[in-house]
Amino acid sequence: MSRSKTETRSVRRTWLSQDDFEVCTRDRGIDNRARGVRLARTVMLQDERGMTHRENRQTLSDEVQALKEFVLGPADMVDGRLYVFGDPARLEVNGQRVKPIRRLPSTGWSVARVPAEVLRAGVNRFVFSGGGEMLVEESMCPDRSALSTDGGATWDYDSMGPQGMNDGEFLVRLRLERYPVEATITSQPIDLAALAAEDGICPRFESAKVDLTCEADAPTGTRVRLEARCSGDGQRWSAWSDAAKIGRRRRLPRFLQWRAVLGSDSGRTTPVLPEVSLEAEVRSTAGKPTVRVVEADGPAEVLGSYRFAYQGPTDRLTRLREQYGLDEVVAGCDTEMERFVALRDWCRHTAPKGWDSGRTDWCPPFDALVILETNQDPRALCMCTHYTTLMVETAAALGYVGRHVILDHHCVAELWCNDLRKWVLMDTGNSEDPERNCHFEHEGVPLNALEIRRLWQQGRTREIQVVYPRRKPVTGDTLKPQEQCSFEGYRRFGAALRNNFLDTPFPGELTHGWGSYFCDVYLWWEDEAVPRESPEYGLTSNRPGDYYRPVNETRITLLATERPGVVAVELRTDTPNFEAFEVRTRDGDWRDADACFEWTVPDDGAAIEARSRNRFGIRGPVRRMVVGRTG
Numbered sequence: 001m002s003r004s005k006t007e008t009r010s011v012r013r014t015w016l017s018q019d020d021f022e023v024c025t026r027d028r029g030i031d032n033r034a035r036g037v038r039l040a041r042t043v044m045l046q047d048e049r050g051m052t053h054r055e056n057r058q059t060l061s062d063e064v065q066a067l068k069e070f071v072l073g074p075a076d077m078v079d080g081r082l083y084v085f086g087d088p089a090r091l092e093v094n095g096q097r098v099k100p101i102r103r104l105p106s107t108g109w110s111v112a113r114v115p116a117e118v119l120r121a122g123v124n125r126f127v128f129s130g131g132g133e134m135l136v137e138e139s140m141c142p143d144r145s146a147l148s149t150d151g152g153a154t155w156d157y158d159s160m161g162p163q164g165m166n167d168g169e170f171l172v173r174l175r176l177e178r179y180p181v182e183a184t185i186t187s188q189p190i191d192l193a194a195l196a197a198e199d200g201i202c203p204r205f206e207s208a209k210v211d212l213t214c215e216a217d218a219p220t221g222t223r224v225r226l227e228a229r230c231s232g233d234g235q236r237w238s239a240w241s242d243a244a245k246i247g248r249r250r251r252l253p254r255f256l257q258w259r260a261v262l263g264s265d266s267g268r269t270t271p272v273l274p275e276v277s278l279e280a281e282v283r284s285t286a287g288k289p290t291v292r293v294v295e296a297d298g299p300a301e302v303l304g305s306y307r308f309a310y311q312g313p314t315d316r317l318t319r320l321r322e323q324y325g326l327d328e329v330v331a332g333c334d335t336e337m338e339r340f341v342a343l344r345d346w347c348r349h350t351a352p353k354g355w356d357s358g359r360t361d362w363c364p365p366f367d368a369l370v371i372l373e374t375n376q377d378p379r380a381l382c383m384c385t386h387y388t389t390l391m392v393e394t395a396a397a398l399g400y401v402g403r404h405v406i407l408d409h410h411c412v413a414e415l416w417c418n419d420l421r422k423w424v425l426m427d428t429g430n431s432e433d434p435e436r437n438c439h440f441e442h443e444g445v446p447l448n449a450l451e452i453r454r455l456w457q458q459g460r461t462r463e464i465q466v467v468y469p470r471r472k473p474v475t476g477d478t479l480k481p482q483e484q485c486s487f488e489g490y491r492r493f494g495a496a497l498r499n500n501f502l503d504t505p506f507p508g509e510l511t512h513g514w515g516s517y518f519c520d521v522y523l524w525w526e527d528e529a530v531p532r533e534s535p536e537y538g539l540t541s542n543r544p545g546d547y548y549r550p551v552n553e554t555r556i557t558l559l560a561t562e563r564p565g566v567v568a569v570e571l572r573t574d575t576p577n578f579e580a581f582e583v584r585t586r587d588g589d590w591r592d593a594d595a596c597f598e599w600t601v602p603d604d605g606a607a608i609e610a611r612s613r614n615r616f617g618i619r620g621p622v623r624r625m626v627v628g629r630t631g
Helices: 019-021 242-249 315-323 336-349 367-376 384-397 451-457 486-493
Strands: 006-015 028-034 034-039 044-045 058-059 065-072 080-085 090-092 096-098 099-105 109-114 122-129 135-139 145-148 167-168 174-177 182-186 206-215 222-231 254-265 272-285 290-294 400-409 410-417 424-428 439-444 464-467 493-498 523-524 554-560 566-573 580-587 589-594 596-600 606-614 621-627
Touching: 006 019, 019 028, 034 254, 058 080, 065 167, 080 135, 096 109, 099 464, 174 486, 206 222, 206 242, 206 254, 222 242, 254 272, 290 424, 290 554, 315 367, 336 410, 336 424, 336 439, 367 384, 384 400, 424 439, 439 451, 439 493, 451 486, 451 523, 554 606, 566 580, 566 606, 580 596
Parallel strands: none
Antiparallel strands: 006 272, 028 034, 034 272, 044 174, 058 135, 065 122, 065 145, 080 109, 080 174, 090 096, 090 122, 099 109, 135 167, 182 254, 206 272, 222 254, 290 621, 400 410, 400 493, 410 424, 439 464, 493 523, 554 566, 566 596, 580 589, 580 606, 606 621
């Protein structure tokens, strides 16, 4: 048997512009600018995430004092801001009085400027006293909070909060004006076969050799470390190793990924990464493809930097759908937007009397089954956070992906719309008038939170159409704060990183929105890498892809085979609760398909379309390719 001949194609890809690096995922400590990637000049030190209850608080006086310790190194001797959830009257840092302590606008947090000269290497003692209150999170480690009941003479690290029942940490966070020790930017997985594609058809990949390098400006005390890993299927990856070591291997598998680790020893200087270059020699079985891609559609792949936990098809989710007749709620709706509007309107009208604590004066958790049992009388509070919970979880029961979005003193939902291939915002409960549930459009296209924020920042709310189920639309500039929440609430927003609240209340706080948010489980949007709108939180990002990663999309990759006119079709998707792929050719009937199969292209060419289907029967957007013969 004769061995197949091989051929080698030399390919190159560079990451050079701000847009090139924006596709990459990144840590919070990365700042992507037009002239190169660098470290962001901010570091948040915190020992808690605020997963507590609004009543789990400690009252302060002259005798009852709270202590929070931070262990700092030489690089931490810089100016900073101390954030505390509560309103302590007095603060001393290492025995020196620091003032003023001021409340942040429209939040439950207070802030104090901490000058570098009051800090020291080692243990730093922040003492709060003189009145006010602070929240406590129950935890055994790292044991850096304590309470004194004798004016600071003695300290108890194990007994704080109501009746001394907490061994935990006070909600105190220190943000320092320095560069982090390390932060990482990571490329998307790179398909080396796709890099070597000819006319859109990938060659029959055998192996590759790569040379992965970067240009970096690394002043003394800083560094840039380039690493890589590889995979044969894009799913199971090798360990990260030095990029030069990967480059010495002559037979790499098909998929490659790089990451650049930027570091600063002093915290006062940052390296700059202006370029990453990949040169590869891709070896494949010789043979010119006999088909070519004539046309292809679909958005570019976008990955988020943060994990998201999706609600699965559990018994409780099924009960929500069946017990409340959700299929009937959306019956007769032709489009997904129509279904979303019908569902939103139903959710708001389940409790026409909103913002009433009811007979129990109790705030339910983010659990639709609990809310729907208590919101009619009402027996418990039902406000914007709960209406949004109903929207997100009833949508999940019907198979749609949604999430909570926290605004300034308001809560809304965003849902992924397969028809529009985008996230759209649904304002379920923005007024005591249930008829004012709405969404927002610009030139007929529904908007998400970031799009609304940008139009508001540009003074263009007049261009926004506020669309109600039964009222006539109005322009955004006519909204009155006394009638419904206005666009000033979009000065900041944070997206929940999960929607599986029917499974577990954690990570999270049990009384979401009843007062200000103290739990650090939302990803807050910032216009810059150094946070200005929400600096009291540790999770922030100015990368749109971290908020608006597409879901349910299907990617089609075509690979050459040894048989003329036959291609191997590979399908990939990021569909939550994925059940199957569906494929059709020549505008025929849809059929279920494997993730990998062979397709004989007709002599006169044909279109191939693919989409995903989840376990609720919801189909994702259609990806289409038109393929023709070359000979």
